[in-house]
Amino acid sequence: MNLIRPHAWREFWALIRAYWWSSEKVSARLLLLAIIALTLGMVYMNVQINQWQNTFFNSLQNKDEAQFFGQLLRFAGLASIWVVLFVYAQYCTQMLQIRWRRWLTDDYLQDWLADLAYYRMQFTGAQTDNPDQRIAEDLRLFVEGSVSLFVGLLNATVTLASFIGVLWVLSGPLILHVGSQSVVIPGYMVWIAILYALAGDWVAHLIGKPLIGLNFRAQGAEADFRYSLVRFRDNLDGVALYHGEQDELIGFRARFANVFANWWAIVRGQKRLAWFTASFGQAAAVVPFLIAAPRYFSGAMPLGGLMQTAGAFGYVRESLSWFINAYVTFASWKAAVDRLTSFHNTVEAARAAQRTNAGLQVIEGTGDDLELSQLELDRPSGTPLVTASKFSIARGARVLMQGASGSGKSTLLRAIAGIWPFGRGTIRRPRGFAPLFLPQRAYFPLGTLREAMCYPTPCSLFTDAQLNETLESVGLAHLIPRLDESAEPLRRSGVAKPRRDCGDDRARGRGSGDRAVQPERRPHAGASAPGRGDPGGQHPQPAGGRRQLRDGHGGGVHRPQRRDPGLVHLAAEPPFQPPDQRGGAAQRLG
Numbered sequence: 130m131n132l133i134r135p136h137a138w139r140e141f142w143a144l145i146r147a148y149w150w151s152s153e154k155v156s157a158r159l160l161l162l163a164i165i166a167l168t169l170g171m172v173y174m175n176v177q178i179n180q181w182q183n184t185f186f187n188s189l190q191n192k193d194e195a196q197f198f199g200q201l202l203r204f205a206g207l208a209s210i211w212v213v214l215f216v217y218a219q220y221c222t223q224m225l226q227i228r229w230r231r232w233l234t235d236d237y238l239q240d241w242l243a244d245l246a247y248y249r250m251q252f253t254g255a256q257t258d259n260p261d262q263r264i265a266e267d268l269r270l271f272v273e274g275s276v277s278l279f280v281g282l283l284n285a286t287v288t289l290a291s292f293i294g295v296l297w298v299l300s301g302p303l304i305l306h307v308g309s310q311s312v313v314i315p316g317y318m319v320w321i322a323i324l325y326a327l328a329g330d331w332v333a334h335l336i337g338k339p340l341i342g343l344n345f346r347a348q349g350a351e352a353d354f355r356y357s358l359v360r361f362r363d364n365l366d367g368v369a370l371y372h373g374e375q376d377e378l379i380g381f382r383a384r385f386a387n388v389f390a391n392w393w394a395i396v397r398g399q400k401r402l403a404w405f406t407a408s409f410g411q412a413a414a415v416v417p418f419l420i421a422a423p424r425y426f427s428g429a430m431p432l433g434g435l436m437q438t439a440g441a442f443g444y445v446r447e448s449l450s451w452f453i454n455a456y457v458t459f460a461s462w463k464a465a466v467d468r469l470t471s472f473h474n475t476v477e478a479a480r481a482a483q484r485t486n487a488g489l490q491v492i493e494g495t496g497d498d499l500e501l502s503q504l505e506l507d508r509p510s511g512t513p514l515v516t517a518s519k520f521s522i523a524r525g526a527r528v529l530m531q532g533a534s535g536s537g538k539s540t541l542l543r544a545i546a547g548i549w550p551f552g553r554g555t556i557r558r559p560r561g562f563a564p565l566f567l568p569q570r571a572y573f574p575l576g577t578l579r580e581a582m583c584y585p586t587p588c589s590l591f592t593d594a595q596l597n598e599t600l601e602s603v604g605l606a607h608l609i610p611r612l613d614e615s616a617e618p619l620r621r622s623g624v625a626k627p628r629r630d631c632g633d634d635r636a637r638g639r640g641s642g643d644r645a646v647q648p649e650r651r652p653h654a655g656a657s658a659p660g661r662g663d664p665g666g667q668h669p670q671p672a673g674g675r676r677q678l679r680d681g682h683g684g685g686v687h688r689p690q691r692r693d694p695g696l697v698h699l700a701a702e703p704p705f706q707p708p709d710q711r712g713g714a715a716q717r718l719g
Contacts (some may be wrong), residue, residue, distance in 0.1 A: 140470045145275065147236065148229050160225040164280060167218035172287045174211040179295065179440045181207060187433030222276055230272040237264050237473075246479040249550055252509040259352035263472040266348060267465045274462030281455055289448035293319055296441040299434060301424065321420055322442055326449030329409045333453040337402045337460065343395045345464035350391050354384040399457065406453055413450075417442035483550060491547040494557040497524040499545070504554035506540050515541055517554075524559060542566060579612045 149157055181204055188196040241247050241260060250260070300318030304311055314320065361368065361377055368377055417439040424430040430438070452459075494500070499522040506515040515537040522528055532538050543549035545556055546566055558564075574584045582599065583591055597609050 140474075141466060144271070144466065144469060144473070148232050151232060151236075153228065153232055157225065157228065160221055160228070163221045164218060164225065165283065167214050167221065168280060168284050169287060170214045171211060171218065172284065172291055174207060174214065175288065175444065176291050176295070178204070178207050178211070179292070179437055179444070182440055183433035183437040185433070186436045187431055190432040218280075222280060226272050226276050229276070230268055233268050233272065234264060237268065237476075240473075240476050240480070244480040244483040245548055245550075246476045246483065248548055249479040249483055250475055252550075258349060259356060260472065262348060262352035263468055266352075267468045267472075270461055270465035271469055274458055274465060277458060278455060278462060281451055285448040285451035288444050292441045292444040292448070296322065296438065296445050299430075299438040299441060300421070301429070318417065318420060318438065318442055319445065321416075322445040323449060325413070325416065326446050329405075329450050330452045332405060333402065333409075333456055336405055337398065337456045340395065340398045340402070340457065340460040341463050343391060343398060344461045345467055347388075347391050347395060348464065348468065350384075350387045354381075354388050357381060357384050402456065409450075409453070413443065413446050416446075486550050488553040489544065489550065489556070490554070491544075491556045491558065493560075493562065495560050496557075497559050498522060499559055499562070500555075500557040502555045502557070504544070504552065504556065506537060506544055506549060506552040509551055511551075515544075515552075539568075575615075577613050577615055578608060582612075 148154075151157075181200060184196070185200040185204070187193075188200055241264070247260065297316035297319050300316055303314040303317035305314065306312075357380060361381075368374065418435070421430065421435055421438050421442075425432070425435045447454075489506075501517045501520040504515070504517040504520070505513060508514050530538055530541075540549055544552060545558070546564060547556075574581050576584075579588055579596060582596055593612070596612060597606075600606055600608055
């Protein structure tokens, strides 16, 4: 996010203000006020310690033993108060960070999961990769960076305001003789500190600017590498059966090579920045003594005044050099802001598109049949995939849908489920329609076995007796004592592993106790799951293929494909009849 381009500040402000005007705004603002008050207190104590330096070093110069020990006791009191302020400032800062992150995480999760944004983004969210990285990592970097930069800027501003007056008085005027003329520069050390710090900030920005883009790419490279490892872990059987270890190793090395190359570029950039900042900081330690030495050696300034002047110069210089010291943090923070802004915009665009998707209407009907009318389903690119002028399935019917890979079988199931956004027409679902879709790759949610069995229904709606009966009916009675164990131990034992050896997808629907679609246990029946054959109709259908839709009694009609081998036409002539009506009606998919 270029902070100079139009709307950049508006997007940044929208990202910042959400929490501060939320339901937690009172506690958030109180914490912020506490942090501000504690920071002001720490700056005030720094001013007191700076004044203490004058008296303390004058006691050394005057060899005043009583004043020396008295000043040591005073310093102990000042330092103790500063430590208390520092500890509670850190405590309140960390409390604010975790509370802000908790609220933002919940807010982003709700937006991401609402209106099927998470599903639609895989087709339209090209600018947003690794949403998990955005929510888990970038929100943390944004919150921690925002609070750290704000507190640092506040501290620098207040410190500058507090010590610039002290330095002005202590430095006195500088008289320059130019020919017969004399030029008086009041508070000359203030001007030297300002010029010194501004020059350092400018050079640091020139050297460190590439770090912003490198930090942006670093998070993406790390996320890609981590995702490849997680994907490997979730597909251990497939890799082992294919003996694909060497190929996986090559892929891991290639992805980590991107991490390594980007990290090495960051290291080189930080090294160049460190050369300058370290040299700049070391030089700053002697600059105030160098410019104040003439007044000290002339006797116009005692030792205590020299040390106080050097301390005040250091505070002013550090305040003006805050940008240099915070540049690495700023680069990482700005990269996180860029990623979160693009993620938020993509989520909002996906939600808006889902809400305004008037082309394909999924309606909860009042009848008993599942009806498809003037249905046209497209690929995300807009290429036609499935058409059905009029088609219906009666309650209790059993239907087998067959077709070549990529013909749109799973896309049709997605449309019936109400999640496919690309198409036109009407899908009228029966009264009380509560479908259960079984994809090729089963999903086993994290949590206990009880939660997985009830998913996504709340566990409170089922009794232990019902769960026990279900486990017994499928031959898993030995798991009854383990209902409240988490999924991870079960996964390691092999019980919770999703089936990946199915040759087909199976879809089953249920409504008011009656199963609308029965699983047909035969090869190549059903619809392909995402990532296998028909990921949204991305794979073209081979020419010459045939489609078959058969009722539960074995009757059916086979017809060759029509002219366009990539387009499925679905028709029902005459309408399908329930199993108890043995009229031999056939569903055709040609």
